[in-house]
Amino acid sequence: MTTRxxxxxxxxxxxxxxxxxxxxxxxxxxxxxxxxEQLLEAIADDKTLQQLxxxxxxxxxxxPAICMPDGxxxxxxxxxxxxxxDAEVGCISPGAIGYDINxxxxxxxxxxxxxxxxxxxxxxxxxxxxxVPSGLGGGGVITGTADAIDGALERGVExxxxxxxxxxxxxxxxxxxxxxxxxxxxxxxxxxxxRGRNQMGSLGSGNHFLEVQRVTDVxxxxxxxxxxxxxxxxxxLIHCGSRGLGxxxxxxxxxxxxxxxxDLLAELPDKELAAAPAGSDLAEEYYGAMGACINFAWxxxxxxxxxxxxVFGEVFDADPIDDLGMTLLYDVAHNIGKKExxxxxxxxxGLPAVGNAVVDRTERDLxxxxxxxxxxxxAGHEDVPAAYREVGQPVIIPGSMGAGSYVLRGGAAxxxxxxxxxxxxxxxxxxxxxxxxxxxxxxVRRELRDGQAIHVKAQSGATIAEEAPxxxxxxxxxxxxxxxxxxxxxxxxxxxxxxxxx
DNA sequence: ATGTAC
Numbered sequence: 001m002t003t004r005x006x007x008x009x010x011x012x013x014x015x016x017x018x019x020x021x022x023x024x025x026x027x028x029x030x031x032x033x034x035x036x037e038q039l040l041e042a043i044a045d046d047k048t049l050q051q052l053x054x055x056x057x058x059x060x061x062x063x064p065a066i067c068m069p070d071g072x073x074x075x076x077x078x079x080x081x082x083x084x085x086d087a088e089v090g091c092i093s094p095g096a097i098g099y100d101i102n103x104x105x106x107x108x109x110x111x112x113x114x115x116x117x118x119x120x121x122x123x124x125x126x127x128x129x130x131x132v133p134s135g136l137g138g139g140g141v142i143t144g145t146a147d148a149i150d151g152a153l154e155r156g157v158e159x160x161x162x163x164x165x166x167x168x169x170x171x172x173x174x175x176x177x178x179x180x181x182x183x184x185x186x187x188x189x190x191x192x193x194x195r196g197r198n199q200m201g202s203l204g205s206g207n208h209f210l211e212v213q214r215v216t217d218v219x220x221x222x223x224x225x226x227x228x229x230x231x232x233x234x235x236x237l238i239h240c241g242s243r244g245l246g247x248x249x250x251x252x253x254x255x256x257x258x259x260x261x262x263d264l265l266a267e268l269p270d271k272e273l274a275a276a277p278a279g280s281d282l283a284e285e286y287y288g289a290m291g292a293c294i295n296f297a298w299x300x301x302x303x304x305x306x307x308x309x310x311v312f313g314e315v316f317d318a319d320p321i322d323d324l325g326m327t328l329l330y331d332v333a334h335n336i337g338k339k340e341x342x343x344x345x346x347x348x349x350g351l352p353a354v355g356n357a358v359v360d361r362t363e364r365d366l367x368x369x370x371x372x373x374x375x376x377x378x379a380g381h382e383d384v385p386a387a388y389r390e391v392g393q394p395v396i397i398p399g400s401m402g403a404g405s406y407v408l409r410g411g412a413a414x415x416x417x418x419x420x421x422x423x424x425x426x427x428x429x430x431x432x433x434x435x436x437x438x439x440x441x442x443x444v445r446r447e448l449r450d451g452q453a454i455h456v457k458a459q460s461g462a463t464i465a466e467e468a469p470x471x472x473x474x475x476x477x478x479x480x481x482x483x484x485x486x487x488x489x490x491x492x493x494x495x496x497x498x499x500x501x502x
Numbered sequence: 503a504t505g506t507a508c
Contacts, residue, residue: 075503100503137505195505206503247504255508335503432506 006044009053017481020064021049026269027056029063029354034418036481039069042429042473046073048080054269055083060090060278062344062352062366066418068373069481070427070473075099076272079372080427084419085278086352087339087365091264092283093275094257094290096369098335099250101290102297103208103241105396106174106331107407108305110312110324112234114214117497120315121455124212125498127311132210132304134203135459135502141165141201141303148200149193149296153185156295157302165306167321172385174331175375178298180338184288188245189252196245196296201303205459205502206432207425207467208240210304211398213405213494223391223409223491227329235494236312236326237405238304239398241335242297249293253286278367287337287367294336301331329407330385330394334424337369342419368419376410376422376488384410395488397479399426401456402448402469404495406479413486422488423479426472439465454496463502 002013011019011033019040021031031052035043043049048071055077056065062084071080076095083096117124133139142148142165151159157171157178171178203210215233218224229235242249257274258265260282265274276283305328309320320326341363347353352364377384379392388394392409399405403426414420430438441461448454448469458464482488 098503103503204503205506208503241503244504251504251508 004040006049009049017485021053023354027053028059028061029056029065031056031065033067033071034481034485035069036477039473039477039481043067043071048073048078051076051078052081054273055081055096057269058083058085058091058093058273058275059264060086060352062086063354068423069478070423070425072427074371076270077371080423081371082373082419082421083369084342084366085369087278087367089351090278090367091275092278092287092337092367093273093369094250094253094286095272095274096371097290097337098371099247100241100335101246101250101293102333103335104297104301104331104333105237105239105398106301106305107329107396108236108238108308108326109228109329110234110236110326112324113232114234117212117234121498124315125455125457125500127315128210128308128498129457129500131307131311132203132500133201134500136205138198139202140199141307144197144200149197150185152200152296152299153188153292154183154295155179156298160299160302166302170302170305170328173328174298175333178331180291180294182288183291183295185292187285187289188249188292192245192248192252195248196243199243199245201300201307202243203240203304203502204243205463209401209499209501210308211237211401211496212498213237213496215492216404216495217493219490219492226388226391227394227407227491229407229492236308237396237398238301240300240304242293242300245296246293249289253282253289257282290337294333298331330396332374332396334374335371337367339365340368342366342415370421372424373421374424375420376408376414377420378410378412378414395422397423397425397475399475400469400472401467401496401499402452402454403472403475404493406475406493407491408479408482408488409491411486411489414488417485418487422482426475426478428471429473430471432466435466435468435471436462439468439470441465444468454499456499458501467501
């Protein structure tokens, strides 16, 4: 058997791209890293493996805890981690979902081709940068009244469409129809709502961006056709989250859970994994508040979509929907926790079990924590919109601004291998501080423009340095692993044309 | 990621 050891953590190679940390000590379940040898080296470079092993101590976690090929260190729980935890006898952990609740990405199609945009990149990038708020702090597409905040938190994209910021298919072509049914806005603090009020429709900072891209490669023509994507076609990628509102909510509940459930906390190897036991008041309140933040992030991306359509309409002097075909392909959450039903191994008592204790397999309700991981439901799954059900759910994986991105489709093996999940991006290779030492924003911007015809405009040069292509892992390698495993299959690859960011 | 600090 092939084994590897990093910092005292031993991994056994189960099969190609599947590495297992066997159950030992306080681990409730084994953990698995889904990675090629090359990506495993990068993953083992920071605390990711320790964090993955720590996560297996969470009560009620179901076999296995997973790290995706783009995994790296996060707050308590790896970015790129999937933790499926029993919703009756387990717990819910904000750190395993992430500070930026429903950080995610959507792709908007257009009927334009690269020839239509070529030579007009600067005009487009300036107009988008002017129209779409970005950077730290306040200022959104709209200033949220109390009614707008409540509508967004309660009803998500439905609210935005009714308020005139979208069309009906913006709901259907979004994960969960753009609305979490179990959202409970009353459990979001006033302080969080106040932070969100003037951020409705804003990109934020860090790795968040809006990118105009062209389709360069088509790997599965039948699926690409079902998705309305073709070579040379122009698409728009919008990557952002729930801004200060989600951040505040995560913080609010981490503090409350630490205070109220100190007994559970004391059993965990890392305070940052603080969790509320299933059935507790705080589990219900956090779950409802998180659902409301999910809706807010979807509204955020919807308002940016609305503004983007307006800009394209002006630049190309055409109706963005009727003439330019700017419909939503799909919108996926990258940081999310939700109740889903999955088949798991159970013991004689009908509760989740591991190894020799398993006597049967049955469906259980789980809190599926995806932190830097994308839902990737396969063809035939009832939660895939009707238009895509025969081919599988669109999965959108952004790479760096110099490398481009991928559209995948949920693979046939995803339910068996990864609780219906795959990777979410290229994954960082170095910290932001290290990136600023290695790169200079102006140089990066010039090289992208002169060398690759990629036009970038950002609020701050430091952000360009922090997000330089060289700070990311190889997105092609991440996607290769997903495709090989059959959890998310390559459909098309895109390449950047214009990028705006905070 | 984040009014980069409870």
